Amino acid sequence: MSTKLVQKLDRVVIRFAGDSGDGMQLTGDRFTSQTALLGNDLSTLPNFPAEIRAPQGTLPGVSSFQLHFADHNVLTPGDAPDVLVAMNPAALKANLRDLPRGATIIVNTDEFTKRNLSKVGYAESPVDDGSLESYHVHPVALTSIAVEALASFTDLTRKEKERAKNMFALGLLSWLYTRPMDGTEAFLKAKFADKPVILEANLAALRAGFNYGETTEDFAVSYEVAPASMAAGTYRNVTGNVALSLGLVAAAHRAHLPLFLGSYPITPASDILHTLAGLKRYGVATMQAEDEIAGVGAALGASFGGALGVTTTSGPGLALKAETIGLAVSLELPLIVCDIQRGGPSTGLPTKTEQADLLQALFGRNGESPVAVVAPSTPADCFDIAVEAVRIATTYRTPVIVLSDGYLANGSEPWRLPRTAELPDISVEFATEPNATDDKGEPVFHPYLRDPETLARPWAIPGTPGLEHRVGGIEKADITGNISYDPDNHDHMTRLRQAKIDGIADTIAPLEVDDPAGDADVLVLGWGSTFGPISAAVRLARNAGARVAQAHLRHLNPFPANTGEVLRRYERVIVPEMNLGQLALLLRARYLVDIESHTSVRGLPFQAGELADVIATAVASLGDAHLKETAQ
């Protein structure tokens, strides 16, 4: 048993950083799972290059994984790491500027060779030259100790042993923060079931790391972070892409529709294809199409046949799918299009996050082509937004674009499991009978005769006798759906399609404002993945005495019906976005409200501290009356 000191902490931010080939994402992922099972609240930020293996030891090759865990509600992956694990000089150099003075750095000294140091422009090792003296530095020869610990594995080459260094680091951090390792051991056993020697080596390295922490004098204190108090329930840790996949499956189940995914691989959306491809036992059909256009085309074909057609992509792919989405607008069939946004334009920053496809989603098609647009606000919310997207698509027979992003897609958080039976009932009714009579009194089917309430047209699927009909992208006559070039009809149909989408606002929840004292004059309004950073910033600002209200949009088209009324209630409205002000543009145009746009396109989520400053400045500009009584 360890006789070392154990200190309690309320929160910790750890960043694992190394070369792309060092297994940092796996290490971070495992540490996260261990932390989730311990009951901490958490939020993660994987950050990796687009190259699979950038040149070894270079700055572009650095891959990192940041995890924020606490004994209380966590909203972001944390602005600045308390602990940096740097597996090589590049990892140290790339991440040092994010570290506050006093942070802990664990460096793998084995990699701090002259050659590796010079690759990133260090003339001398920063571990030795005193430049890190305002940090707590733990130099650990991670690689050689790991190799030493595997001395008995005579079948393994030195290179193979070196590969276990990430497990050694994980073991060390597990000791340092008192994380149980059973989950990781079980994970390794499953992963290396066919490779018993590799399995044993990884397990040995993991335990060696743990034991190293316990025995070495370099680490005098270990830490504990108590479980967070969370609402009663059963939880799991989930990334946005997995939550979105599960949401689609659950929604299809509730809608009693077979799920069909047509998709083309693209970062950071591909994990949805991978996840759903593994769910055939739930009746899920997936097709890796020849291109983005075929992916959405096949999904639309499946929808025409009465399945729930889904396609997944990122910004460049959404551009390619535009024409087919326009066809779906014209055909008025359900279609789910998930855009996991990344940095743009063009190929942009494939592995980095951004919110710059909002206007593309709303307007990126020829003609007046309205579609519903929704956006999840957290990784777990990707589940709920998927269910909501399916509800809208099937009720209104419309394409729905889901705007997630790289941050939500790869980031994770604890998710309180819903009960499938308690999800909304989104059963679909197909047309089975003629819905009109012709001038001779014979029953006929009019494919564009609308439901008076939703303005949705009937979904009459092939195989239904008596309802044979043709649909297409040419403008259709109202009600009959026959080809029509009539000017008045086109004007009428264009307005009808718009009115149908606008009408969705009748069935979505009003925009809720969080304003505890009800006396704020500044509103911070966000959409999508900025929810965490904005909420954390609002918390910081309020703690500093600012009166500030917060609201967050999950529906971007249409907006909740009360949006304009909410905006007009505040003297100043700040809209932070990871683009150059796309939501701000929409809100100004639609509601004639003077929005203050705060933007950042660095490929990374906002920092809470940065946004808190923006809020504080805005509140201060309105005078002292807008600060809370700070005497208490």
Place this chain on the structure above:
Amino acid sequence: MTTDLPVDLGMPLSSPGATGTTGVPRLADGTALTKKDFTSDQEVRWCPGCGDYAILAAVQGFLPELGLKRENIVFVSGIGCSSRFPYYLDTYGMHSIHGRAPAIATGLAATREDLSVWVVTGDGDALSIGGNHLIHALRRNVNLKILLFNNEIYGLTKGQYSPTSHVGQVTKSTPLGSLDTPFNPVSLALGAEASFVARTMDSDRQHLTSVLRAAAEHRGSALVEIYQNCPIFNDGVFDVLKDRTEAAARILHLTDGEEVSAGDNVVVRDDSGSLAVVPRADADPARIMRHDASAQDPSAAFALSRLDSPDLGHVPMGVFRNVQRPTYDDALREQISSARTNEITDADIDALLAGRDTWTVGTPAGS
């Protein structure tokens, strides 16, 4: 009230003997549909004299022969003159967007085994803007019947050259003659691993119908190239094949088990494996080619497709290739049905959502 899909994703993989319409509901015995049942109430709006009229009449006349329920037949098209086809057939139909019909039809066929799915396309739609979807539908061997109307010109956009126009062809967009080497649709389809490839002509109702019959029978992708006359922008391009005397000398009829010949000429194989058309009198009888559409090796079919020439000196007509191999849509359904044991319940979804690593806070609701 909810209506479940009339589709069972759990259907077993069709047997090796399955035809193109296996799994599609048939009319009750003693009932039959007529050409009129497949004629929609829409006015046909092709130019007078367009070859599309003859193809439409042939298709409408042929469909009753399938004995299928009309509501289980779907025609999907892209953009172009030919792609207006679905509007004139009283089946389910979709007039989609340029080049995408094979992709859309793939999603439909993959999820609905109970449908007979047909794609109508043209040389611009299928071979230019939609080339990628065509070759991938063929390599996947989706159970689609693809009718490619080839008139070697863009009609709907009023007379630009197409990917099958011949080199030197003067059109609105090539006033000094086309520079592009054309595609041979049959060669292209064979190169894309098509399991069924045929060629026929708009004006030969009997031959066209026989090819449609063979295509419908085939389980998997069937590519049928139909020479079609555009009277406005490329009139008479296939006229030599419509003159009885000329046709007899030029058309190499492909009939299984029979010699490939046209008039006094026969097709012979030389030492290198290439094919040539020679006078019968000069041919070594041992080298005269006998057609075998079911040969697994596509080399002979490909060699036949290369006998074409821009002057239509010799044109093979008929079924070049007709082989059985697993279809994408059957295999996808098979993967699903073998992974799935029974009806998915709420509890199954609950278990899926929970995954492997869960933890409980407080007293979970309902426990």
